[in-house]
Amino acid sequence: MADIQIQNLNKRYGTFQALHDMSLDVKDGEFIVFVGPSGCGKSTALKILAGLEAASTGSIIIGGEDVTELAPAKRDIAMVFQNYALYPHLTVRQNIGFGLMMRGTDKKQINQRVERAAQALEISDLLERRPKALSGGQRQRVALGRAIVREPRVFLMDEPLSNLDAALRVQMRAEITALQRRIGVTTIYVTHDQTEAMTMADRIVIMRKGVVQQIGSPDALFNHPANMFVAGFIGSPAMNFLSGKVQRDDRGLNIDAGGLRLPVAEAAAAYLGKTVICGIRPESLDLARGDAPALEITPTLVESLGTEAYVHFKLPGQQVATAVAGEHEHQPLGNGTLIARLYDVGTPLSGGTIRLGLKPQASVHLFDPATEQAIS
Amino acid sequence: MKRKLWQSILLYATVIVACAVVLFPVYWMVVTSLQPPGSLRAYPPHFLPPDPQWQTYIRLFIETDILRWMANSAIVAVAATGISMVAAVLAGYSLSRYQTKSSENVGLFILMSKMLPATMLIIPLFGIMRSLGLMGSLWSLIFAHATAIVPFATWMLKGYFDSIPNELEQAAQVDGCTPWGALFRVILPVAAPGLAATSLYGFVLSWADYLFARTFLANNADSWTVNLGIATFKGEYQTDWNLVMAASLLAALPIMIAYLFLQRFLVGGMTAGAGK
Numbered sequence A: 001m002a003d004i005q006i007q008n009l010n011k012r013y014g015t016f017q018a019l020h021d022m023s024l025d026v027k028d029g030e031f032i033v034f035v036g037p038s039g040c041g042k043s044t045a046l047k048i049l050a051g052l053e054a055a056s057t058g059s060i061i062i063g064g065e066d067v068t069e070l071a072p073a074k075r076d077i078a079m080v081f082q083n084y085a086l087y088p089h090l091t092v093r094q095n096i097g098f099g100l101m102m103r104g105t106d107k108k109q110i111n112q113r114v115e116r117a118a119q120a121l122e123i124s125d126l127l128e129r130r131p132k133a134l135s136g137g138q139r140q141r142v143a144l145g146r147a148i149v150r151e152p153r154v155f156l157m158d159e160p161l162s163n164l165d166a167a168l169r170v171q172m173r174a175e176i177t178a179l180q181r182r183i184g185v186t187t188i189y190v191t192h193d194q195t196e197a198m199t200m201a202d203r204i205v206i207m208r209k210g211v212v213q214q215i216g217s218p219d220a221l222f223n224h225p226a227n228m229f230v231a232g233f234i235g236s237p238a239m240n241f242l243s244g245k246v247q248r249d250d251r252g253l254n255i256d257a258g259g260l261r262l263p264v265a266e267a268a269a270a271y272l273g274k275t276v277i278c279g280i281r282p283e284s285l286d287l288a289r290g291d292a293p294a295l296e297i298t299p300t301l302v303e304s305l306g307t308e309a310y311v312h313f314k315l316p317g318q319q320v321a322t323a324v325a326g327e328h329e330h331q332p333l334g335n336g337t338l339i340a341r342l343y344d345v346g347t348p349l350s351g352g353t354i355r356l357g358l359k360p361q362a363s364v365h366l367f368d369p370a371t372e373q374a375i376s
Numbered sequence B: 001m002k003r004k005l006w007q008s009i010l011l012y013a014t015v016i017v018a019c020a021v022v023l024f025p026v027y028w029m030v031v032t033s034l035q036p037p038g039s040l041r042a043y044p045p046h047f048l049p050p051d052p053q054w055q056t057y058i059r060l061f062i063e064t065d066i067l068r069w070m071a072n073s074a075i076v077a078v079a080a081t082g083i084s085m086v087a088a089v090l091a092g093y094s095l096s097r098y099q100t101k102s103s104e105n106v107g108l109f110i111l112m113s114k115m116l117p118a119t120m121l122i123i124p125l126f127g128i129m130r131s132l133g134l135m136g137s138l139w140s141l142i143f144a145h146a147t148a149i150v151p152f153a154t155w156m157l158k159g160y161f162d163s164i165p166n167e168l169e170q171a172a173q174v175d176g177c178t179p180w181g182a183l184f185r186v187i188l189p190v191a192a193p194g195l196a197a198t199s200l201y202g203f204v205l206s207w208a209d210y211l212f213a214r215t216f217l218a219n220n221a222d223s224w225t226v227n228l229g230i231a232t233f234k235g236e237y238q239t240d241w242n243l244v245m246a247a248s249l250l251a252a253l254p255i256m257i258a259y260l261f262l263q264r265f266l267v268g269g270m271t272a273g274a275g276k
Ligand SMILES: Nc1ncnc2c1ncn2[C@@H]1O[C@H](COP(=O)(O)OP(=O)(O)OP(=O)(O)O)[C@@H](O)[C@H]1O
Pocket: A013, A016, A018, A037, A038, A039, A040, A041, A042, A043, A044, A045, A192
């Protein structure tokens, strides 16, 4: 068990910079998730931590010891690979015990520990099989077993659940979290799935094109995104972006976004008279009650999920969503479509217009259109 | 899917014809080896020898040095294959894993020597062996065969290594192996079918060679290989074809045995189960 300090890490492949000046302090026993779209450098960062790739500059300190130049074998870490990387010529027992054997643990103890790990992962009856005779979920457990049996200082996991079906993913997600809590090993977990990040992490590191965008707890990232990218990436369906002018009337600062009056905090005063981008989460919208000011919209699509419904609509002149769209799967709508997530709709919504308003306690996130940074 | 009857008939007919075409020469060798030399040109030919002459095989062992020649061939083939495999495994692995701008060119350069006809290589090799004082020694043939085996073996093995995911040796390294340890404990066992196929290729190439043996060893009857020895049965006026065929069948035996022995490695997936 150990804490980790990543200091000013840079990685270049030729002229391509895969990691820009990454710094991070991980506390002992913490569960950190690296999240970001494909190609943003998550795996690269993990491989540098493991010692499988050399850093161009920067250093890595594990448990107070500078390991930047240390071979992977000497770092006392365990890694679960994106494609599991089980040894096909060895049985499950030998796969799990391989790391112990390499470290010269005696046979009896290897067997004991392998069996204990197998029990924890419920794969005791698979120990004599070879990987090719296992299902995807079983292989995943073996890969986990290979990591936990060593009782390393640090776990590194690179999208270990990405090859599993949805139901198994949810189950394994919970199991991995529980396992990590129980043994308390510092863990860095890579995923491109924001749901995994939100449900598993103590803290999330969100990355884009090799640059760390924000580091914080799931709640902090959800409630106080540092920029439009984070705001759009965290949360599903993704946050709606509208543009509007900051103005002041008798009830205070507000923005007129496509006909909806959005009250905003005094912090936006500096932008008075200027156009800013407002981020509104789909769940912040609701059917307008009574004659309160509201948006009159015509749904282009209603997706009903039983307890809730996603209402897709467009507002004339609002194409802001394209700013970050297309970069990841949670922001698929590049055409300025907005979404409201409505609960207890009652009567089916179809055809005709509906009136949407802002929920009373809903927060409106403001972003500078030039820098895409949050205004606060 | 169930095959229709006519499909089955067609399938088996094709297989039988193919086998007949491939096996007939071998069968004919057997028949020839069991007949007196004179009856080779008999018309109509005998498809089953009326009076099998088994003593031809006994003559082979008594009157000729076939056992020594086979031993020489075996020494050369095993040594040439062994040396080549060491070189080709390391070369193929580094070409597969440590890709630099030059590695592509080096790879092509290695292959180029394979594109030249063997007869062209033999002249410089002759000069080299003579200045090394290896003429007439089995070593000359071992090295010559290795030069012929290594380029192609390197490429065969590079292909096998390419098909093994990088993450396997990364996992091994995280598990405590050095890069060499990962190669020996994980990559080579996983590549076993490739190693088997490549060794077999090398062994056959060496065993079947006549040209190099003829060039380097002709003057030293003690180091003749089996092909060289069999060639001396061919007289100026008359050839004992039954003896030639009997010896040739015997010479083919080790290849068949090697093939049977390695067969289980040659079929079946090798990396199955490593990944998703
Ligand atoms: N060996 C390499 N040579 C050149 N570029 C590389 C190399 N390895 C990775 N890259 C580049 O570095 C960037 C980051 O890659 P990385 O594998 O870290 O992405 P990732 O965030 O893990 O993506 P994914 O979610 O798809 O796994 C990518 O643009 C990739 O093309």
